[in-house]
Amino acid sequence: xxxxxxxxxxxxxxxxxxxxxxxxxxxxxxxxxxxxxxxxxxxxxxxxxxxxxxxxxxxxxxxxxxxxxxxxxxxxxxxxxxxxxxxxxxxxxxxxxxxxxxxxxxxxxxxxxxxxxxxxxxxxxxxxxxxxxxxxxxxxxxxxxxxx
Ligand SMILES: [Zn+2]
Numbered sequence: 852x853x854x855x856x857x858x859x860x861x862x863x864x865x866x867x868x869x870x871x872x873x874x875x876x877x878x879x880x881x882x883x884x885x886x887x888x889x890x891x892x893x894x895x896x897x898x899x900x901x902x903x904x905x906x907x908x909x910x911x912x913x914x915x916x917x918x919x920x921x922x923x924x925x926x927x928x929x930x931x932x933x934x935x936x937x938x939x940x941x942x943x944x945x946x947x948x949x950x951x952x953x954x955x956x957x958x959x960x961x962x963x964x965x966x967x968x969x970x971x972x973x974x975x976x977x978x979x980x981x982x983x984x985x986x987x988x989x990x991x992x993x994x995x996x997x998x999x
Contacts, residue, residue: 902997903989910938910963911997913989924950925969925990933987938962944973952977959987968993 901915917934924930942958947970949956955974958967969988975981 901999903994904997905938905961905964905966905968906993906995907966908961908964909995909997910961912936912938912961912968912994913987915999919986923988925988925992927990927992929991930969930988931991931994932983933989936987936989939968939987940965941971951980954980954983959989966993 902911903913903915904911913933913936917936918931919934920932921929923932936959938961939959940962942960944955944957947954947956953976954972956970957973958970960967969990971987972983972985975983
């Protein structure tokens, strides 16, 4: 529970969040001291927030737990489908013909640096693609893992 809370939406609290997080980490591994953090916690269901940031300005934009699929393709290669993102501006809607058919999408931009990071699926015309409505694509090339 408390781990969710550490992932705030307020941009100004970034530094503070990181401190809180590393405090908890060192508590957890009090006895080992020098364990490698990301390797040992990867995929083990720990709830520490694994954050994706804008690769341009490092503003937090999403968390790993919200990934629905990693097998999407963006403009510049691999892209991830997210349930939820933060700190983005959703642009005007437009119809776009994608590999999987016609969709209404809106570009999403980092609020901090205005970099276009991906897009939001507003509407899918094909029944089989409906699950993407309201979800977000972040291009892998535009985001980075924050400290994990
Ligand atoms: Zn940015």
